[in-house]
Amino acid sequence: MKTNKLKHHLYFVLAVCFTHALLAQNPFTDPSNSQGWILNTTISDEFNTPELDKSKWWILGENGDYRNKWKGRAPGQFAPHNVKVEGGELVLTSQWEPTFTFANEKQDGTYYGGTATSADNSKPITQACVMSETYFRYGYMEIRAKIADAPVTSAFWTTGYHSEIDMVENYGKRPIGNPEGTNAVIERKQRTNMINWDPDIPSNHQNWKVENDMGVRLAEDYHIYGFEWDKDYIRTYFDGNLLREVTRQSLEANNQWRHDYPQELWLDSEVFYWYGLPAQADLTSPTAFKIDYVRIWQKNITTPNFNALGFEGPFYFQGRSQNWWNGPAAKWRIKNEKSASGDFSLRFQHSGTFSGNYTTFTPYGSLNLPAGSNQVNFKVWIDPSTSISSLRMILENPWTVIDIDVSGVQKGQWVEVSKIFSRSAASNQSITNGDRIRFMLQSANVSGSQALFYVDDITFANTLSTAKNNTVNFSIYPNPTQNSLHINSPLNGTITVFNMAGNLVKSFQKETRVKKVDGLNLPSGVYLFKIQSGNTFATSKVVIN
Ligand SMILES: [Ca+2]
Numbered sequence: 001m002k003t004n005k006l007k008h009h010l011y012f013v014l015a016v017c018f019t020h021a022l023l024a025q026n027p028f029t030d031p032s033n034s035q036g037w038i039l040n041t042t043i044s045d046e047f048n049t050p051e052l053d054k055s056k057w058w059i060l061g062e063n064g065d066y067r068n069k070w071k072g073r074a075p076g077q078f079a080p081h082n083v084k085v086e087g088g089e090l091v092l093t094s095q096w097e098p099t100f101t102f103a104n105e106k107q108d109g110t111y112y113g114g115t116a117t118s119a120d121n122s123k124p125i126t127q128a129c130v131m132s133e134t135y136f137r138y139g140y141m142e143i144r145a146k147i148a149d150a151p152v153t154s155a156f157w158t159t160g161y162h163s164e165i166d167m168v169e170n171y172g173k174r175p176i177g178n179p180e181g182t183n184a185v186i187e188r189k190q191r192t193n194m195i196n197w198d199p200d201i202p203s204n205h206q207n208w209k210v211e212n213d214m215g216v217r218l219a220e221d222y223h224i225y226g227f228e229w230d231k232d233y234i235r236t237y238f239d240g241n242l243l244r245e246v247t248r249q250s251l252e253a254n255n256q257w258r259h260d261y262p263q264e265l266w267l268d269s270e271v272f273y274w275y276g277l278p279a280q281a282d283l284t285s286p287t288a289f290k291i292d293y294v295r296i297w298q299k300n301i302t303t304p305n306f307n308a309l310g311f312e313g314p315f316y317f318q319g320r321s322q323n324w325w326n327g328p329a330a331k332w333r334i335k336n337e338k339s340a341s342g343d344f345s346l347r348f349q350h351s352g353t354f355s356g357n358y359t360t361f362t363p364y365g366s367l368n369l370p371a372g373s374n375q376v377n378f379k380v381w382i383d384p385s386t387s388i389s390s391l392r393m394i395l396e397n398p399w400t401v402i403d404i405d406v407s408g409v410q411k412g413q414w415v416e417v418s419k420i421f422s423r424s425a426a427s428n429q430s431i432t433n434g435d436r437i438r439f440m441l442q443s444a445n446v447s448g449s450q451a452l453f454y455v456d457d458i459t460f461a462n463t464l465s466t467a468k469n470n471t472v473n474f475s476i477y478p479n480p481t482q483n484s485l486h487i488n489s490p491l492n493g494t495i496t497v498f499n500m501a502g503n504l505v506k507s508f509q510k511e512t513r514v515k516k517v518d519g520l521n522l523p524s525g526v527y528l529f530k531i532q533s534g535n536t537f538a539t540s541k542v543v544i545n
């Protein structure tokens with residue numbers, strides 16, 4: 001009896017604890033979770049571990065590596081020793097540090113640690129930044145944090161392709177003596193920005209930037225900052241209260257929405273010289289931005305990484321994330337206007353005179369292909385107004401030029417094109433000059449004065465050297481033949497036919513064990529027939545005479 005009572009009591013205690021734990025995992029703005037939020041545990045962090053969880057975060061500047069992101073807002077520079085986890089919090093410190101070796105370079109017109117004219121260490125301000133190792137797309141983001149009580153910012157923000165969302169960007173305290181004469185309200189303002197970095201928008205474009213006077217100095221105490229990023233709207237919250245709601249439609253009307261692409265998180269402190277740079281006296285006692293937790297909830301949990309060759313997210317390779325790259329005038333853009341799969345594809349658009357090569361690149365080291373025979377496939381959608389004969393893909397290390405004939409591609413629909421190629425060596429994986437894709441339209445291959453087309457779902461396959469190839473019975477007879485043949489194989493699926501130049505010349509479906517094909521209508525020569533079903537494939541050479 002007593003035992004049962006004890007047991008019952010224990011169950012009750014466990015039930016209370018469990019319920020409490022569950023409640024703690026609901027958004028502060030939705031304590032009963034009426035919206036069905038699911039915590040994304042890959043990216044969320046309570047910072048209750050003894051050290052920073054490196055599976056979730058990386059520290060900018062650790063081992064001298066900034067992963068081609070950012071070294072901070074000069075003269076302030078991110079320094080790894082300013083990041084620590086302590087007492088269940090992420091602590092991001094800003095300090096005056098004359099002994100620090102600053103990068104001898106300028107950012108936005110100012111030397112790190114120095115001034116506009118000199119790298120003289122006259123402003124030796126070190127700061128701190130961490131970024132998430134993974135990405136997500138849409139959700140409700142929440143931090144409980146105490147912003148730094150010093151003339152620095154405390155920010156929680158994200159970046160994606162041509163987009164930046166500054167969910168929280170607060171300036172803690174005016175410098176001693178307030179030489180800039182900044183109004184005291186700055187210390188009470190909760191700021192949010194939605195930045196559109198698309199190089200095609202007009203230069204006089206205004207980003208969406210808003211501020212709320214919260215009525216208290218934000219650096220005085222901990223507050224809960226919430227931001228909901230939905231595909232149709234955004235909402236900002238302060239201590240559980242809704243500050244603003246703005247629809248995507250209204251932002252789009254002003255070219256202020258560029259925020260569909262997967263995002264990665266930043267937590268950092270920066271200097272904002274326009275409100276006043278900190279002097280040594282402002283940073284005498286170490287001052288820190290303290291974050292109790294970062295929680296990301298989603299309606300549907302997105303995977304940590306996205307298919308970069310399908311243009312759905314950045315490449316993630318060798319511990320770094322990078323997007324396709326092209327110059328501001330390159331005419332290639334990732335867009336969500338049309339796609340063969342997912343939401344995004346790579347668009348080429350240009351009207352006027354064509355001159356030279358129009359090129360886009362993946363990052364160095366992002367490609368990892370084996371030596372020997374390989375195959376590239378992608379889908380292309382060519383606008384009826386456009387006349388292009390060929391696209392060129394160069395794989396850079398080892399250097400491999402692949403020309404893909406698109407002259408016969410039907411316009412106004414997604415068409416898969418394919419090419420077999422061979423490489424002398426496997427991809428070089430260097431992040432400074434390793435293998436990458438250089439994808440180009442050459443002017444010589446365009447007729448007329450405009451071109452619009454989209455590319456999606458680039459895939460590579462190693463074609464001839466896998467063991468699976470040898471285990472599948474794939475016989476074709478008669479061989480040689482002229483216009484018809486039989487294909488006998490237990491595999492059913494898509495049959496693709498390549499000429500010896502590696503161009504795809506025909507494809508059709510095989511649904512039965514033995515398929516008879518008539519009307520081949522191919523020029524005399526040797527052809528490679530390939531059947532693919534899931535991950536298994538087989539090839540056979542056929543002579544047409
Ligand atoms: Ca905590």
Ligand SMILES: [Ca+2]
Pocket residue numbers: 310311312339340341342343344345456457
């Ligand atoms: Ca896609």
